[in-house]
Amino acid sequence: MSDRLRGFGLSCSVLPGWDIRIAERAESPVPVPGSTEPMGGYTYPILHAGTSPLPSRRGDYGSGYVELMSRSDVFLCLGEFDPYDGIADMFDAGMTPPLRSSDFHPDAQQRVIPGMCGAQRFFTTRRRAFGLYVVLGSWLQRGPLIDRANELLSTIEIDRR
Amino acid sequence: MSILVALLAVVVVLLTVLVVGLLRSHAEILRALHDLGVNLEDGAPAAGPQEFGLRSGGAGRRSPGVTPAGTPASDRVSDQGVALPAAGPLGTAHDLMGVTPDGDAAAITVASGNGVTLLAFLTSGCAACLDFWEAFAVPANRSIGGPRSRLVVLTKGPGEESPAAVTELAHPDLVTLMSTEAFEDYAVPIAPYFVLVDSPTGAIVGEGAASTFDQLSSLLSKALADSGHGSPSRTRREVLRGLRRTTADEALEAAGIGPGHPSLHEDPQPDRGGSAQ
Numbered sequence: 001m002s003d004r005l006r007g008f009g010l011s012c013s014v015l016p017g018w019d020i021r022i023a024e025r026a027e028s029p030v031p032v033p034g035s036t037e038p039m040g041g042y043t044y045p046i047l048h049a050g051t052s053p054l055p056s057r058r059g060d061y062g063s064g065y066v067e068l069m070s071r072s073d074v075f076l077c078l079g080e081f082d083p084y085d086g087i088a089d090m091f092d093a094g095m096t097p098p099l100r101s102s103d104f105h106p107d108a109q110q111r112v113i114p115g116m117c118g119a120q121r122f123f124t125t126r127r128r129a130f131g132l133y134v135v136l137g138s139w140l141q142r143g144p145l146i147d148r149a150n151e152l153l154s155t156i157e158i159d160r161r
Numbered sequence: 162m163s164i165l166v167a168l169l170a171v172v173v174v175l176l177t178v179l180v181v182g183l184l185r186s187h188a189e190i191l192r193a194l195h196d197l198g199v200n201l202e203d204g205a206p207a208a209g210p211q212e213f214g215l216r217s218g219g220a221g222r223r224s225p226g227v228t229p230a231g232t233p234a235s236d237r238v239s240d241q242g243v244a245l246p247a248a249g250p251l252g253t254a255h256d257l258m259g260v261t262p263d264g265d266a267a268a269i270t271v272a273s274g275n276g277v278t279l280l281a282f283l284t285s286g287c288a289a290c291l292d293f294w295e296a297f298a299v300p301a302n303r304s305i306g307g308p309r310s311r312l313v314v315l316t317k318g319p320g321e322e323s324p325a326a327v328t329e330l331a332h333p334d335l336v337t338l339m340s341t342e343a344f345e346d347y348a349v350p351i352a353p354y355f356v357l358v359d360s361p362t363g364a365i366v367g368e369g370a371a372s373t374f375d376q377l378s379s380l381l382s383k384a385l386a387d388s389g390h391g392s393p394s395r396t397r398r399e400v401l402r403g404l405r406r407t408t409a410d411e412a413l414e415a416a417g418i419g420p421g422h423p424s425l426h427e428d429p430q431p432d433r434g435g436s437a438q
Contacts, residue, residue: 016256021266
């Protein structure tokens, strides 16, 4: 069995204890009236990884999973944006460096769950724009959880589109 | 003297009540254990290695329907076309990697979390598999291994299976992975085939074939009891009461008698009232 999971120009190592999906939602076959753009917009790849079983139905930012996380769980989401979005100042150039404790805050979650915390970064690499969103099951015991997230993050590779 | 005798009689009565209560409690525990597949009676066969219905009980003794250890997967099929497990140690689980029917890349760790993981190896074409596809469309049936269990359905990869056919059969909420590697890693002879994994340790606690969902349910009950997962984290009182209540409800339901059934409101002896008048 190969130890790397690949899909849609993204890949990462399959580390023990991680459930990982690399997906791209189907675009609507119905165009916006007067436009060629699909209803709901274009879709881009997204990588989800969790340290407990991922349910089949999940929101882009992990809804459906983060509510089930235990204090020892980590959720990592790497979602691609339209390349033109990467021009914005909020996107840093180059692959994002390892996460730090100061990146995390309970209010940085999409929907605040007491006791947990999140972090979000935006970056561009290989002419592609990405948002990295990480949720930790415990704000108080985030140290080892950040290490675990960084272990997976360090294995992520992004191909040029 | 008479007071002493009276006190002694009271003590004897209290002790008798205590002993009867203990005996009754003991009987209830034995009954509950028996329902869970544990037999503590003298002369009962000793618990063998963890089995999944058809596995061998020990060295040199081979259960019917089990092939010798080391038999190639392709040869582990009965004359009736049913998959046969091989004798020997059950081994440890392998993590899974493949694609979903929608084409997403997926890696699923089996040795993760609490409870058990049931791996269901199915195909889109076999008639026996249809029963399982339909059963797993019902949310309650996906917890066949208990409330903390996880179900993963596996088919062969897109090179040997039609993703469209699998998409049509697999409920959207069902975790479905297409992976020929998984069939090879678990030496699956033919679908349908099932492997039960103890998630915290990654140990395989049972494997075998079942031709219907009901049969799978029965086999799982035994495998779960053998592996210590038969009684989820409930108190003794909950176990004892819950088992009896469930059994009675299930028996009534099987007979087609539910809440509001006319038979529950009829006089069981209609003539009795008439003769009294």
